[in-house]
Amino acid sequence: MAPQNKPNKNPKKEDKKEAKGVTPSPPAAPAGISPNQELQQLYTTQFNAEVDVARLTRLLTAMETGEITEELLEVCPELVEVQQKNQKLKFRKTILERSVKTQEDENAKKGIKTAADGPSKGAPDAKKSKEESKGGKEEQKGGKGEKKEGDNNKNNKTPSAPPKAKKHDYVVVKDFAGSIMGRLAHVFKKAIKEAFPTVSVPLVLAEATNPKFGDYQCNSAMGISAALKAQGTAKRPAEVAADIVAKLPVCPLISKTEIPPAGFINVFLNEEFIAKQCGEISRHGVRLPTIESRRVIVDFSSPNIAKEMHVGHLRSTIIGDAISRLFEAIGFDVLRLNHIGDWGTQFGMLIAHLFDRFPNFQKETPAIGDLQSFYKESKKRFDEDAEFKKRAYECVVKLQSSQPEFIKAWNDICDVSRKSNNEVYDKLDIKLNERGESYYHNRMEAIVEELKTRSFLREEEGRHLMFPTGCDIPLTVVKSDGGFTYDTSDLAALKNRLFEENGDWLIYVVDAGQSLHFETIFSAGRDLGWYDEAVKRVEHVGFGLVLGEDKKKFKTRSGETVRLKDLLDEGVRRSEEKLKEKCRDRDMSEAELTAARDAVAYGGIKYADLSHTRTQDYIFSYDRMLDDKGNTAVYLLYAYARIRSIVRQSGVSQEEMDKYAASNELLPLGHPKEVKLAKQVLKLSDVILQVVDTLMLHTLCDYLYNLSTTFTEFYSECYVVEKLEGTSKVNMNRLLLAHVTANTMETALNILGIKPVPKM
């Protein structure tokens, strides 16, 4: 609801207030107004105030995150101009910094050519050497490892972002399952279309903030009234609302509607419908909406070989897995891809070093315990020993021409990385198909050929560049030394995913620092006619940084990158400590305790990440994530285990419950808290539809948290098992409602990749 659409009795005064984004209160009720009308006015005022609070909160968040929303623009239209100026200045700064750096490098290396080319996949990168020998550390943002330096430059170097893909309806719902919003939207859209065929305004439908206004509110009448006015027809919002209601198709979901004078349509849900839906869940289990199936390709985790996976990759792993699980849960065809950085010039020196250290490697698997130190050793030699450097170059050439001995060495090195990454994936129960950059090696050559023949490449100082539409900074497709770059492999991957894999929806879960890289790649894909954004959805799903409790980049005390394995082990240690503190080890078997410990540790780490707005930075804190109060995994896991235990302790078997459910079409709801809980259970379908659209998983976390607190409210007022003079009576309806709640929680937790345990 846009507050400015409200009838305006005192335009001058209101205009002034609206400029600040606040809806004015209505004037005091004139004398003689009935108490009922006055009450209605007060409700309207309260509702407006709540809408304002929500709006102002959104404005504040947008200001904090620097995101320019339409609402923010309404309040401050100069923003875009200021932001553009800022970006231009940033661009200028980057260019100047770069030329200073190039100059310095050139001086230092006395004529050795360096930086501007970006990362090479064809020959060792001299710029990289300098950084590494300085002890350059890997960072989360933009993967500032050797291979990604060029990309980080790219991230800074774009003065204006390429055009973002437009949003289309990729999600075609075939069956709303329990979804209330989805169904309501459906009938209201229909009614509006019938009542006002000449008007096209978006449907405004929201959950009511106060039960007095019903369960939901359709707030489209004001917009329609304004649109009619523009067409020369005067109709008050309340009249518009009445016309809409008159055209509402018969809908079992709605028990009644009310139209307060301001023109909102308050919708009251039919409890019988809710009871019926819950009955269905109790018989057939939790159902999610059915959406027209799509083939989705999710690129996530994607660490780099010879470098330890860091917390940035952890975020990608957790978010990418949850997105994949979400799509799998609604029956999409999902391909999970690990686009590991396994190709590039660093392999030359690694292989040369391997030959020297493990001359017998053909027969015996080399015992490289720690690939990071192995990498550092070879790097040192590369920088200090000219003869070694020469051999390293030769190794790259031989590797790229697929000589078996070199392929074997490369594989051995990748295996060491693979093993340590797999340890992390196993612990977190993450399934991934490895398809690293090397997979695209031959395809990269074909891409270069295609771009050359189609005249998409421009040669500049020996480099072959592509300038996608709307992007001021080109893609470096071929370096001056003939090598390929991160850009080339991503172009090849894009084409492969669209044409060979036939993906309908391509998702890249990579830190927000690489957003310009992806926008440039996607723009290139569109220029090349590889995909039509109205048909295929290709998107970068970015995320913020992981910060330490000091709000700085997450590091160990000594300033090192935190090894993921250590981070997970520490979580497990602390989780066990907590469970023992609560003496949980007394009531649980060894196996149960281990299951609970791991669920808390890994669930805690995943949930801490997923429950924060994806695009923002978040603070990593064991204390916070292992807290059993508040919106944490531990709280949810306890809540879940508690419900399961209530059901267990009722003494009613699953069989008896199934029998009871089968013999009752409805799950009767009496107490208001039962109704509230049942409605919350049904909202899962709405949340799923929303998350499929936005890929913002914190919405699902919020839903789970609300569901648990609603259950607590229900349980504190409604007996499930009533104890009377030594006998106990089970209220089967409530027991089923508890059971349905636990099943709903389990479904949502599974989507988040969190394993609920029946005992905690």
Ligand SMILES: NC(=[NH2+])NCCC[C@H](N)C(=O)O
């Ligand atoms: N298709 C992609 N570029 N996927 C993401 C790769 C991430 C890259 N390996 C890094 O660590 O920064």
